[in-house]
Amino acid sequence: MSQHIQHHHPQQPQYVHYAGPSNAAPHPYLQNVAMIQAQPQHMPHILHYQPQGVPQQHQPQPQHIPAQVAAPAPMQQVSQPQTSGQASGSASGVPSATNGPVVAQGDWTKDLVQLAKQAELKYVLDFYYFIFFFEWSLVSELLGPKTSILSDGVSKKLDDHVTDTHASLEQKSKAIQDLKEQKNKLESERQRLLKCLQEINSDRDQADLAQGTLEQECLDLQTKITQLSDGEYAIAKNDVDRLRQELGQPSLPSLQQTLEDRTAQYLTERRINGNENGGESMAGSKRSAPSDSASQHDGGPVKRPRGRPKGSKNKKVTST
Structure with missing residues (x-):
């Protein structure tokens, strides 16, 4: 001890x-x-x-x-x-x-705690990885056929949807093409109508100019007639009426009455001449029908009958 x-x-x-x-x-x-x-x-x-x-x-x-x-x-x-x-x-x-x-050596307590934490974390992670892969394998084994069926159904639906979309796209593209063609036709028709309207407007302007010119000429002629009837014609008519009274003859009618009589006489002559020309033209057409048919067979030109239709100009003049 x-x-x-x-x-x-x-x-x-x-x-x-x-x-x-x-x-x-x-x-x-x-x-x-x-x-x-x-x-x-x-x-x-x-x-x-x-x-x-x-x-x-x-x-x-x-x-x-x-x-x-x-x-x-x-x-x-x-x-x-x-x-x-x-x-x-x-x-x-x-x-x-x-x-x-x-x-x-060193703070081995902290190192020991850190190593313990790392080992525990690695163990926990390995455990969770194992659980995850195990569940994934079970789910894949259980839901494998169902997922394949669902994927096939989804792919089929997608294919049908794509084909329907392509068909509708083709129909719409065709409708767009038809509308474009119709639009082009309408545009060409619009251009033609605009051109016709432009020609009609130009013809109307020319007609307005001609109407104005004729109206001006009519006014000038009426003014000239008035001047003549009130001037030289009135003096000459008075002298003629006085001489006719000395000779025991009736006085001459007025200028307006003379014009009306001459107009009626002219229209009557035109009417008579028109009827005669119309009858002659009808007879000539009947007589020339065989010759026309023969000339057509011979290959010669077809001659049209001369003259105007019956009473066309007379009716127009009487209406005025």
Whole structure:
């Protein structure tokens, strides 16, 4: 006992740590890790040795975390047999002297937590991937025939819709072509009618000019007749009437009466001459019918009858 106790003189504590399971609770001795990192020292191989006579209460090791963190030991050389050192080393989980001491470097608690999180996340992702692919395979096996039937029905409906659309498109294009042709015809007819209207307007303008010219000539003639009837003709008529009275003859009629008598006589002659010419033309046409047919057979030109239709000009004059 005295030999073991005398070696435990107070010195700077040195701890040996190793990684344990990730779900263990933090040890109270982990608070000294920062101090160890701040003052790193290369110390010889230290093993934790518990004397046989020392009670267990002097070595504070938690009972719920076995072999996670070694208890503090004085920095000294252990002079025990090799068998006891190996037993204590194997019991405490410290490697043998041939492998060298294990010194904690860096904030290994954060690294340990990060590794645990990564392992847990990878496990969860693998589990979800497995569930997803399993469900997908089941759905594909169950709904494979139905989806094929639905896809066939949808494709058929789409084909029918496309064909109907093409047919309606062709019909509409044909209707558009017909409308274009009708529009072109109407446009040509419009141009023709506009041209005819232009010609009619020009003819109307010419007729208006001719009417104005004739009206002016009529006014001039009436003015001239009035001047003659009131001037020279009146003087000459008075002389003639006086001489006829001396000779015992009646006086001459007025100029208006003379004009009316001559007009009636002219119309009567034209009517008579027109009837005679019409009868002669009818007889000539009857007589010339065989000759016309013969000339047509011979290939000669066809002659039209002379003269005007019966009473055409006379009716026009009488109406005026």
